Amino acid sequence: MSSQALTPNGTPEPAPRPPMNFNTPALRLNFTIRKALNNVVSGLALLATLLVLVPLAAILVYLFYKGFSSLNYNFFTKIPAPPGVEGGGMANSIVGSGIVLALASLMGIPVGIAAGVYLAEFGRGRMLGNAIRFTADVLNGVPSIVVGISMYALIVKPQLHFSAFAGGVALAVMMIPTITRTTEEMLATVPHSIREAALGLGVPKWRTTLSVALRTASPGIITGCMLAFARVAGETAPLLFTALGNEFMSTSLNGPIDALPLRIYKYANSPFDEWHRVAWAGSLVLILMIMVSVTLVRIFASRGVLKGGN
Amino acid sequence: MGVGILVEHLNAWYGTTHTLQDINLHIPANHATALIGPSGCGKSTFVRCLNRMHETNPIARATGTVKMGDVDIYADASPVEIRRRVGMVFQRPNPFPTMSIYDNVVSGLKLNGFRNKKILDETAERSLKSAALWDEVKDDWKKKSGASLSGGQQQRMCIARALAVDPEVLLMDEPASALDPVSTSKIEDLIFQLKSQYTIVIVTHNMQQAARVAENTGFFLNGKMVEFDSTHKIFTNPSDKRTEDYITGRFG
Numbered sequence: 259m260s261s262q263a264l265t266p267n268g269t270p271e272p273a274p275r276p277p278m279n280f281n282t283p284a285l286r287l288n289f290t291i292r293k294a295l296n297n298v299v300s301g302l303a304l305l306a307t308l309l310v311l312v313p314l315a316a317i318l319v320y321l322f323y324k325g326f327s328s329l330n331y332n333f334f335t336k337i338p339a340p341p342g343v344e345g346g347g348m349a350n351s352i353v354g355s356g357i358v359l360a361l362a363s364l365m366g367i368p369v370g371i372a373a374g375v376y377l378a379e380f381g382r383g384r385m386l387g388n389a390i391r392f393t394a395d396v397l398n399g400v401p402s403i404v405v406g407i408s409m410y411a412l413i414v415k416p417q418l419h420f421s422a423f424a425g426g427v428a429l430a431v432m433m434i435p436t437i438t439r440t441t442e443e444m445l446a447t448v449p450h451s452i453r454e455a456a457l458g459l460g461v462p463k464w465r466t467t468l469s470v471a472l473r474t475a476s477p478g479i480i481t482g483c484m485l486a487f488a489r490v491a492g493e494t495a496p497l498l499f500t501a502l503g504n505e506f507m508s509t510s511l512n513g514p515i516d517a518l519p520l521r522i523y524k525y526a527n528s529p530f531d532e533w534h535r536v537a538w539a540g541s542l543v544l545i546l547m548i549m550v551s552v553t554l555v556r557i558f559a560s561r562g563v564l565k566g567g568n
Numbered sequence: 569m570g571v572g573i574l575v576e577h578l579n580a581w582y583g584t585t586h587t588l589q590d591i592n593l594h595i596p597a598n599h600a601t602a603l604i605g606p607s608g609c610g611k612s613t614f615v616r617c618l619n620r621m622h623e624t625n626p627i628a629r630a631t632g633t634v635k636m637g638d639v640d641i642y643a644d645a646s647p648v649e650i651r652r653r654v655g656m657v658f659q660r661p662n663p664f665p666t667m668s669i670y671d672n673v674v675s676g677l678k679l680n681g682f683r684n685k686k687i688l689d690e691t692a693e694r695s696l697k698s699a700a701l702w703d704e705v706k707d708d709w710k711k712k713s714g715a716s717l718s719g720g721q722q723q724r725m726c727i728a729r730a731l732a733v734d735p736e737v738l739l740m741d742e743p744a745s746a747l748d749p750v751s752t753s754k755i756e757d758l759i760f761q762l763k764s765q766y767t768i769v770i771v772t773h774n775m776q777q778a779a780r781v782a783e784n785t786g787f788f789l790n791g792k793m794v795e796f797d798s799t800h801k802i803f804t805n806p807s808d809k810r811t812e813d814y815i816t817g818r819f820g
Binding site for chain 1: 621656
């Protein structure tokens, strides 16, 4: 009996492997097609990126083109002048926007982050957690004009006057759902092992959440807050029924206050060419304010948070 | 100094799975005790019951008595206090990614409210020396991120972090399984030095490692502790057939 070849272990030698031929015409064609497809898809991705950047660049360039010439010292220091009178500015609108946005951020960011922390760390799988998550998602989709009318009914009407405070609340309500959901999602990306490391050192859960989980997730949370801020900074509708607008400089939280979007809306709707030019300048300033504040927060945040690998 | 641990009728569950079944064991103070057994046998669950980490999982539950010295950790103390006294080193190094090496090491103290900079600095240096990492990091330990160290260095930093809160017991859940042989031997040397001052419980899949570092070894199988004895006895003359089969590689 012809014995089968045995390996040193005594197990039978495996059958020889059939050669694998990658060089058939069909496989070569397949490879050519895949290479071409790879190039096509990469090209499409590049094209899509450009398409995203084109409107942004176009808006910025056009704003500079239309608005830059009307920017001068008066624009930043004077209050609006009547039509036909030279030398008016938007000082009251810039200050008003700053006040309303600061109020909105002061109210919206802490509440939004706290709700996000609850959802991520304590409310998982609970009825209350699911209810809050659902509410936040619905609130995110509520049209801004509806938020404005609601705040009119809830704050302006009982108080019998328009106010910067009501405007701040309306914008805060719009910021909260974005911040809440971003905070929740960013906390969910913090690895469980890092929380365990802190708990294992005898750090209480609340402290672990604040000083370890939130701190690790902070770059993403800051981005979420910036997005929410940038979104409401240009909102007009929620302010129409709350902050109302004001022709004069006002810094009172308890009275009507002007804001850049309101002023732009009013000037753009007017029949005067001069006002149209100033509206362009106002739009440019609004965009620049948003860009500057977002950049400042980013610089501030990257200094405060130690980055890996340096 | 370390304290001994007495475990009586310890049972643990994940949901409806009975992961630990009636474990009884005495872990002597200031010795290293190794736990071996195939994956899923309950060794990790067991060490997580020793610092009440097990219960941080919402579906997990444990019953029985675990006495650390005179303290019944399930009856007489809060989990936060127990975890301070029982340090833990995990399978994969888990540095705090936003913190420097120094901040990582003193994090347990800082997060518990210690503010005295002199004490923090001294403790950090002493802990890093104990963890045999000081010479490698002393130049930029306050600037360099803990996450930028190599895997083996990160694991020694995590050991330093555990030592900084002055624990009595050190639990190590496969501390070297994600590391290369050089880092592994550094960790083993470290365990050798530390066990005169701490009670060390080390889970390992590496039986040579158990033989090298531990005086006593326990063999777990399917949620039960099959055998617990001196390491020498377990590896040369085990009483139970299943232990012998496992250490000779016949299963598992």
